[in-house]
Amino acid sequence: MHRSSQAMDDADGKDDQQRAVEEQLERVAKAFVDHYYNLFDTNRAALSCLYDSSSMLSFEGQRIVGAEAIGRKLAQLPFERCKHCISTVDSQPSPVLGGVLVFVSGNLQLAGEEHQLRFSQMFQLIPTPQGSFVVQNDIFRLNYC
Template sequence: MDPDAVAKAFVEHYYRTFDNNRAELGNLYQEGSMLTFEGAKTQGSQAIVAKLAGLPFQQCLHNISTVDCQPSGPGGGMLVFVSGSLQLAGEQHALKFSQMFHLIPTPQGSFYVLNDIFRLNYA
């Protein structure tokens, strides 16, 4: 499968899950996974999901503007770079964000997220 198509499918799956049920994102991370969310560092699937589930909003909707991807080295990993906007329930203006994921192949032929860095882009 074309890497750009894989990246796009991952991104669609990730944000659909985030917007519908953040707790299910745990399946995408493993124990060595790292999240840096607005500068705050978290490690491990359980802690990452706790961080994401505890963000101070209930409903949100991600709109994706761009998805770029590159192979990350000989191990078959993939870097995915996303820009988009995030609409929070009850807020008038959407927030711009950028996020990168480092995806690592699993023995089952899928990917997990080793690295995840998220930043809002303040206007």
């Protein structure tokens, strides 16, 4: 016997409004990921505009605070070009009202290198008064076997 759609919604605790919010979060996460990695791969210096003065980046265990310092760190990475290939994007509502947690996994191909590197990255996006989002927290790790 099949349960009705309404019964399934009741059973999993989701109503139409909650589903709409989740779909919106997924759209925000996907759009952000596409934008972020396109900038990273083509114009890394422009990434600093996605952060603000209180943003924090943990890059391979090194903690960097503030948009300017984060921009410097990303610009000084020891390779000129790379290409990200995203495998998964997961999102959840953030404890910050209107915020989004985004978890990304994928592969990174450095120019001139034969083998790809696996990576994971987590972002906490928070809304701005202007209606966009800023990266409040960013954690990046290469994944070694």
